[in-house]
Amino acid sequence: MPDTAVVVVRCAVTAALASVRPSAAALGNDAKSAATAVRTTRGLLGRQDQALRDKYRARRELAAITSLSRVKKCGRVSTNEGGEVSLHHTPGPEGEPGTAGFGGLATCGSVWACPVCSAKISARRSKDLEQLINWNADRGARSHC
Secondary structure, three states, X not given: OOOOEEEEEOOOOXXXXXXXXXXXXXXXXXXXXXXXXXXXXXXXXXXXXXXHHHHHHHHHHHHHXXXXXXXXXXXXXXXXXXXXXXXXXXXXXXXXXXXXXXEOEOOOOOOOOOHHHHHHHXXXXXXXXXXXXXXXXXXXXXXXX
C-alpha cells in the first residue's frame, strides 16, 4: 500500500471568531475541491467525476435547508480545536489516478439524509458483503443471490 502524504492546512477559523459567531466555524467551501482536483494524464474521470460533483453539490444545497445539525456541518466544519484540516493524498498504481481527501472535517454519517455519506457507507457495505459472499463460497457453501 502506498504511503499517504499528509499536509496540515491551517484554516482561517479562530476560536475567538467562532465564539463570537458560531456560524463562522463553517468552512467557506466543501471538501469537494480535493476530490474533483484529482486529474490523470487522460484528463478528468468523466461520468464518475460528474457524479461525485453532483453528490457534493446536493450536500451543499441540503446543508442550506436542513434542520439536522450534523448534516449542516458535514464536510464543512473542522473537528479540530484550532480549525486545522489535513489534506491526504494517496498515489494510485502506475498510470492510475490516486485519491485525495480532507481529514479533520465533521461527517454526519447519515445513510438516509446525506448523499456523500450515503455513497461512502453504501460502498463500504458493498465491499463487506462481497467479502462475506467470497468467504461463504470458500467454505463450499452456495449463495442464493
